Amino acid sequence: MIDYRVYVPSKKDKAVLIVAMIFTTAFISILFYNSIYILICTPIVYKVVYKPFCHYKCKKRQKAFLLMFKDLLHSLGSSFSTGRGFYDALVEAKDSLINIYGSDSLIVLEINHIIKAMENSGVSELQLLEDLGKRAGQEDVYNFVGLYKACIESGGDLxxxxxxxxxxxxxxxxxxxxxxxxxxxKKIEGRIITAMPIGIIVFLRTTSPGYLDIMYGTFGGRLLMTLALIGMGVSYWMVERITAIEV
Known part of the structure; x- marks a missing residue:
């Protein structure tokens, strides 16, 4: 089953990322250096972007799963209140969650896994929930599994x-x-400020095509362009880091 703590990009994700990096590198190469030779740096750019991309996709998937898990708990709670056991409650929850998220959603896949394991292998519900709590990579899911286990073992108010x-x-x-x-x-404002040098360069190249020739044709000009590019990258990283607030 899926380990939500780690995101492994699919072939489609990798292909999309590679194409995006090629176009991005080509755009930067032409805009900042008036040359396409910087395209040889595409593999380096890909390696730099790959880890943040996986981190972003991982967090996005965890957030989506947590929302689905909350709805699962609501459904289980309703079934428990009518006296149903865990297995029957899970089957009922599956039907309602399919209507909300679809049969191929993460939570439905997890429910199918638990149901099949209980039917075919005789694995206990606690073992399956503990496995899910570990794979989820989220404190809320893990804590709930611990609470559920304590209620089952001590006869608490489930x-x-x-x-x-x-x-x-x-x-x-x-x-x-x-x-x-x-x-x-604030994040949008920070990104706009970060992208302002690009807007300025595009404006100058459009209105005065020869104005930036000295920046493209001399070592000092290329150095300044490189420093500007690095500054933009650092600025973007700082904006994302400052606004990345976790609850």
Missing amino acids: ISSVARGAEIIGEKINTENDIDVLISQ
Whole structure:
């Protein structure tokens, strides 16, 4: 099953990333150096971008899974309140989640895995949930599994625990959404400021084609262009780092 702590790009993702890096490198090469020879740096750019790309996709997938897991808890809580056991509650939850997310969604795949393991291998629900808690790579899921295990082993109030788990995850998602709204404007402003040198160069090349010849034709000019490019990269990294707030 999927390890949500690590993102392994598919062939399609890699192909899209490679094409994007080729076009990006070509654009930078022409704009900053008036040459296409910088395209030879595409493999280097790909290696630099690959890790942040995987990190972004991993976080995005974890966030999507957490939302689905919250809905799963709501469905399980409703079934538990009517006296159903874990297996029957999971089957009911599967049907409702298929209507919301589709049969190929992450949460439905996980439910199918748990159901098949319980039917064919006789693996206990606690073992399967503990495995999911580890693979999820999220504290909320892991903590809920621990709470569920404690309720099963000690005979605690399972219905209240499931409802509370869903409530906590829902509050976290709402808090993250509120933070995203608050910082989105600052993030956009930072990206605009970072991209301003590109706008200036495009403007000068459009209105005065020969104005930047000295920057393209001399060592000093190329050095300044390189420093400007590095400065843009550092600025973008700082903007993303400052606005990357985790709850």
